[in-house]
Amino acid sequence: MQVMIFSAGLGTRFKPWTDSHPKALALVNGKSLLQRNIEYLQQYGIKDVVVNVHHFAEQIEEAIEKTKGWGSRVIISNERDQLLETGGGLLKANSLFTPGERFITCNVDILTDLDISKLIAFHIANHALISFGITGRKTSRNLLFNKDYRLIGWINNTTGETKMAMPAEEVKHEKAYSCVVVFEYDIFRLTEEAGFSGKFSLIDVYLKLAPVHLIMGYDHTGDRLVDVGKPESVALAEALFPK
DSSP states (O other): OEEEEEOOOOOGGGTTGGGTSOGGGOEETTEEHHHHHHHHHHTTTOOEEEEEEOTTHHHHHHHHHHHGGGGSEEEEEEOSSOOOHHHHHHHHTGGGSOTTOOEEEEETTEEEOOOHHHHHHHHHHTTOSEEEEEEOOOOSEEEEEOTTOBEEEEEETTTOOEEESSOGGGOOEEEEEEEEEEEOTTHHHHHHHTTOOSSOOHHHHHHHHTTTSOEEEEEOBTBOEEEOOSTTHHHHHHHHOOO
C-alpha cells in the first residue's frame, strides 16, 4: 500500500523555525516530524511513500537522500511552483500512485498512534470511498456525522460557519479530524469530475462527494495524537512520543 505525507506547507504558525527550515524537519526528541511519520507507517508494512515539497523543498530532498528515506522508498511530488493544499497536492501526485489500488494520506505535523490496520478494516467493512480517523479532542473546527459516522457536514466552532452536505437534523457526532485517511483510487476521477483543480482542500472534496459516496469517520478517541502546529506544541509531542 502507498501513502502520501503532506509536507509542503509554509508552517506559518511554526515560526521562527520555518523562517529557515521546512516544518517537516522540525525535531521531536531528536527525530524530524517526517522521519517519525515514515517510521510510524513502517509499523504497518507501508514503505512506499510520496512526499510533496514546496517550502525549503531542497532541505527535505537532501534529508531523504542522506537517510535513504529512513528505510522507505520515497518519491517526491514537486510543488515548488505553486503550493496546492491537500486536495490539489493529492491530485497533482496522481501519476505517482498505482492505478486501481487503495492508498493512505497523512499530515507531516500530526503525530499519532492510531492503528492503521483497524482503520483499513473499518474502511473495508463499510465499503467506503474514504475513511479517516476522528477523535473527541477540542479543535476550532469539527466534522459532523450521522449516527452511523457517515460524514454530513463541517463547522467552524469559532465563527459558527457551517457547511452541510446532508440535512442538519441528522447530526449526531461532532469530531476532530485526525488527518490519517484511507482512499479508494477512484477518488482521483471523482475529484476531477466534481470540478476541482489547482489549489483546494480535501475537506471541500469530502463535502462535495458526501451526498453520493460513503465517507466515514473512524473514532479512535483515546489514542495518542498531537498536532505539532506551533513551537509550544513540541513539548507536548515530546512527552507523548518519547522514543
